Amino acid sequence: MxxxxxxxxxxxxxSGMGKPVVEIxxxxxxxxxxxxxxxxxSDVDLTINAGDFVSFIGPSGCGKTTLMRVIADLETPTxxxxxxxxxxxGEAREKRAYGYVFQAPALYPWRTVQKNIMLPxxxxxxxxxxxxxxxxxxxxxxxxxxxxxxxxxxLSGGMQQRVSIARALxxxxxxxxxxxxxxxxxEITRDHLNEQLLRLWDRTKKTVVFVTHSIxxxxxxxxxxxxxxxxxxxxxxxxxxxxxxxxxxxxxxxxEFLDIAHRVREGLRAxxxxxx
Amino acid sequence: xxxIHTMTDAAISSGPGIWSKLYQGxxxxxxTVVLSILVAWYAGAVYLNSDTLIxxxxxxxxxxDAEKLVKDSWAMDRPIxxxxxxxxxxxNKTVFQKKITSxxxxxxxxxxTTSATLLGFAFGGLLGILLAVGIVHVQTLDRSLMPxxxxxxxxxxxxxxxxxxxxxGNVGLTGTIPKSIISMYLCFFPITIGMVKGLRSPDVxxxxxxRTYSASTAQIFxxxxxxxxxxxxxxSLKVAVAISLVGAIVGELPTGAVxxxxxxxxxxxxxxxxxxIWSALVVASVLGMLLVYIVALIEKFVMxxxxxxx
Numbered sequence: 290m291x292x293x294x295x296x297x298x299x300x301x302x303x304s305g306m307g308k309p310v311v312e313i314x315x316x317x318x319x320x321x322x323x324x325x326x327x328x329x330x331s332d333v334d335l336t337i338n339a340g341d342f343v344s345f346i347g348p349s350g351c352g353k354t355t356l357m358r359v360i361a362d363l364e365t366p367t368x369x370x371x372x373x374x375x376x377x378x379g380e381a382r383e384k385r386a387y388g389y390v391f392q393a394p395a396l397y398p399w400r401t402v403q404k405n406i407m408l409p410x411x412x413x414x415x416x417x418x419x420x421x422x423x424x425x426x427x428x429x430x431x432x433x434x435x436x437x438x439x440x441x442x443x444l445s446g447g448m449q450q451r452v453s454i455a456r457a458l459x460x461x462x463x464x465x466x467x468x469x470x471x472x473x474x475x476e477i478t479r480d481h482l483n484e485q486l487l488r489l490w491d492r493t494k495k496t497v498v499f500v501t502h503s504i505x506x507x508x509x510x511x512x513x514x515x516x517x518x519x520x521x522x523x524x525x526x527x528x529x530x531x532x533x534x535x536x537x538x539x540x541x542x543x544x545e546f547l548d549i550a551h552r553v554r555e556g557l558r559a560x561x562x563x564x565x
Numbered sequence: 566x567x568x569i570h571t572m573t574d575a576a577i578s579s580g581p582g583i584w585s586k587l588y589q590g591x592x593x594x595x596x597t598v599v600l601s602i603l604v605a606w607y608a609g610a611v612y613l614n615s616d617t618l619i620x621x622x623x624x625x626x627x628x629x630d631a632e633k634l635v636k637d638s639w640a641m642d643r644p645i646x647x648x649x650x651x652x653x654x655x656x657n658k659t660v661f662q663k664k665i666t667s668x669x670x671x672x673x674x675x676x677x678t679t680s681a682t683l684l685g686f687a688f689g690g691l692l693g694i695l696l697a698v699g700i701v702h703v704q705t706l707d708r709s710l711m712p713x714x715x716x717x718x719x720x721x722x723x724x725x726x727x728x729x730x731x732x733x734g735n736v737g738l739t740g741t742i743p744k745s746i747i748s749m750y751l752c753f754f755p756i757t758i759g760m761v762k763g764l765r766s767p768d769v770x771x772x773x774x775x776r777t778y779s780a781s782t783a784q785i786f787x788x789x790x791x792x793x794x795x796x797x798x799x800x801s802l803k804v805a806v807a808i809s810l811v812g813a814i815v816g817e818l819p820t821g822a823v824x825x826x827x828x829x830x831x832x833x834x835x836x837x838x839x840x841x842i843w844s845a846l847v848v849a850s851v852l853g854m855l856l857v858y859i860v861a862l863i864e865k866f867v868m869x870x871x872x873x874x875x
Contacts (some may be wrong), residue, residue: 361777362776363773363776363777378654380781382776383779385778385779387777388777389773389774389777391770391773391774392770393770395770395773395774396791397771397792398871398872399793399795399871399872400872401872408778408788409778411788412775412778412780412784412788413781420779440872441872442872460778461761502707504663506756
């Protein structure tokens with residue numbers, strides 16, 4: 290079922306370049322609920338390498354967010370092995386090895402944009418000068434210079450989500466976990482932010498794990514697409530996606546793009562028929 | 566939302582002419598209500614005082630008609646219900662015509678009560694916040710303390726106030742402190758309830774965020790729980806400052822205090838000086854409104870600093 294990670298396409302393969310950042314073997318997570326235990330993740334095997342842009346795609350309830358929360362140590366697996374940067378997820382979290390971008394911006398309304406970005410840095414105990422420098426740097430990375438003194442409510446939804454990305458980046462993690470960060474935004478804003486995110490990934494060489502339920506979004510952004518199916522949540526296909534790094538939105542019209550999108554859709558459909 | 570409403574109100578009432586202002590603003594409805602109350606009050610004064618007057622007329626064999634009855638019922642020395650203008654005259658006499666240091670000045674008495682109120686409010690605020698912090702952070706306290714906090718408020722304050730005064734008097738505490746302790750007893754409750762709610766108000770996402778930063782409990786407290794609780798705190802403080810004043814006045818009643826608004830109420834009822842009672846009540850309510858207004862002002866200032874939508 291699982292594909293070989295390195296597929297020789299036309300260009301150089303984009304995945305599998307770096308050393309493993311996240312290694313997951315035979316991972317299971319069962320939620321105990323009052324009526325019946327829910328098998329949220331079933332025998333998940335996955336390796337995410339440094340520099341990868343990995344998307345988890347699947348219908349609601351397939352465990353894609355849960356899998357990411359396990360990587361972030363926000364959920365504890367029932368059994369199986371997982372390591373993040375060679376440590377347990379708990380140790381990795383304490384070392385602040387990742388930045389997490391939630392579905393909603395989760396900005397603190399009583400803090401200005403700048404203060405919101407400085408929040409993790411305050412907690413890490415960085416000097417005031419360092420905090421301000423990093424805030425300025427990451428605000429310009431998401432094209433929000435000049436908004437330092439604004440409060441969250443003065444920004445549009447898309448801008449708020451960019452602030453939350455800047456906040457995650459300010460920790461300077463090698464691993465960025467993004468849980469449907471653009472799910473609540475309109476399509477035009479979403480396309481724009483996808484392009485920006487892709488350029489950011491290209492420039493910063495970070496490893497990104499991205500949860501989505503949009504096929505075009507996953508194909509456009511990823512170097513590796515993990516297709517998941519629900520009840521029990523499991524991986525049914527891993528698709529390498531070797532589109533050129535400097536792609537633009539136009540690529541969505543090309544046959545290569547449509548081919549991969551087709552394969553993702555097939556995988557999702559297979560997952561569903563299994564369920565019925 | 567509120568901001569938008571006040572803005573449109575302002576936009577409408579900024580038009581020219583005092584009459585259009587009265588007609589379109591809030592002034593006219595408010596004035597109508599005040600006027601209706603005054604009319605009802607004057608009528609009530611006639612109704613309640615006429616019995617006493619009529620029996621006096623009959624005893625002293627005075628000729629009387631309706632006009633004389635109405636006039637007299639609005640000008641009695643010890644009416645059952647004094648007319649509003651009598652209270653105004655009394656207020657003018659005791660608030661503006663007396664020196665502030667005089668024992669006959671209502672300002673002097675109001676200050677005595679205010680000092681106990683503020684001290685009790687400070688004690689109650691401190692106690693209320695400390696209890697809330699404990700209840701939110703220690704599960705045992707949540708289960709063991711909360712029932713007592715609620716039980717404390719089911720005891721009528723009028724029953725427990727004399728005990729507090731007597732007990733504290735025995736250990737040498739008299740004057741402001743016992744009164745402020747009764748204030749505290751009343752006003753810590755809304756603050757505890759509000760602060761517990763406020764400190765628990767951060768949502769799952771905001772808490773998860775702190776967890777991804779592996780923030781300590783203290784950092785979560787100061788950087789998330791405390792700022793999130795501020796709106797709840799101010800809502801409770803407004804309730805608390807008002808009942809803190811009630812506590813101080815109630816604390817003055819059982820001691821036979823010689824000074825304070827409570828003392829004025831007490832001596833007024835001893836000697837049947839209803840006008841004195843009513844003017845003390847007016848001062849108490851003005852004082853209460855003033856205290857709530859001051860808290861609201863501070864709230865406005867703090868919330869503006871915390872980026873609340875204007």
